Amino acid sequence: MTSTAKVETKNLNLYYGPNHVLHDVSVQILPNKVTALIGPSGCGKSTLLRCFNRLNDLIVNTKIDGEVLLDGKNIYGNGMDVVDIRRRVGLIFQKPNPFPKSIYDNVTFGLKINGIREKKRIAETVEKSLNDTGLWEEVKDRLNTSALELSGGQQQRLCIARALAIEPEVILMDEPTSALDPAATFKIEELVSQLKKKYTIIIVTHNMQQAGRVSDYTGFLYLGKLIEFGKTNDIFTRPKEKLTENYISGRFG
């Protein structure tokens, strides 16, 4: 399994100042699969997610030991280009956060800051990214209107399109539907199932049913430890750990 993992952590420990937040987390994320990270609030799942594109670097007093490997290379190793890592590993946040710009400019933003100016390529990327997120038909006639005029679900899909435009390899999603209604939620979930054909997806969710619906693998974290990791079907029908069972069946957390 080691050789095929897209993302992998080895004995990952993370400290925010004196707080030991992640304890010896070793996990392998397979390519073109959806992996869900679940656990009660404060268990470290979002922190773990942010390790995958070094977003924790931005938090002062953060100390990390262990390894986070992307295609076998430690992203915390010397000489790694953080900007390149974040291009390869995109992040979708809990609440849609489109820029206060037009729909078109939102999608092209990443391309522009990556120095891509070729108009034809930009136009193609916009159509492709919006198509991949199922948004093209809904917005193709109003690409120049403000992204803030879209509905919450559309905004979130726009944020995903914005991430796709720079052709990442891994997409991280931090509770991407927690601010959306059921219809918009199902659209995002359907999108996740489509996107895994091209990308590796890691999703943090508080919604057990969502984890069950969208993911191939599930990891359960508790107090900063990875308690159990396995195929989603196994985790939700016959978890090995009592703690996992109690959490997913709503007996605590």
Next chain:
Amino acid sequence: MRQTFQDNLSELEQDIFTMGEMVCIATNRAVKALKEQDVEEAKRIKHDDKYINEKRWTIEEKCINLIATQQPVATDLRELIAVLNIITELERMGDYAEGIAKIAIKIGDQPHVKPLIDIPRMAEIAIDMINKTLRSYAERDDKTARLICKQDDEVDELYTQVYRELLAIMIEDPRTITMATYLLWTSHNIERIADRVTNICERIIFLVTGEIEENVSKY
């Protein structure tokens, strides 16, 4: 803690005990009515099967509602799946008991072709198996569930014995064929009840361990 959901699951468990008890009573009454050639009682048993069927649908509806509204997972989900399977088995067992009552009605007051000793014995073992199974379900005891499957062999042996005996009677005197066939059906019904008990035991093993195990003592 999800107390309400927990209470709902406990209620379902009680429902299974009640339904299991209903099947035991129906089987016992049917074999007794056959032995004592009590046609009126047999008619009542035939009629009463609808209560077992109704109980099954009530339990099934409760399960469906819980699956739809509570999104059970892991043991809770296996519990509900087990309940859905157990009630199907119990309902069929009730049908077998009803079948025996129908045979008693057909036989009426015509004399039996042989004394009824082995058939009530088979029923006794089958009812004992049901009771033990309900206990192992209550205690989530997969080990006992495995042992109950072995008891099915006893019923199967008795069935073979009755079958041979009835065959000999029919060969000896073909005029007994109709009456002997009625008793053959009866013993077959009881044999099937015991088989279905083993299916419930397999469900209990699944509920406790999460593993589906086909029992090895099938006849």
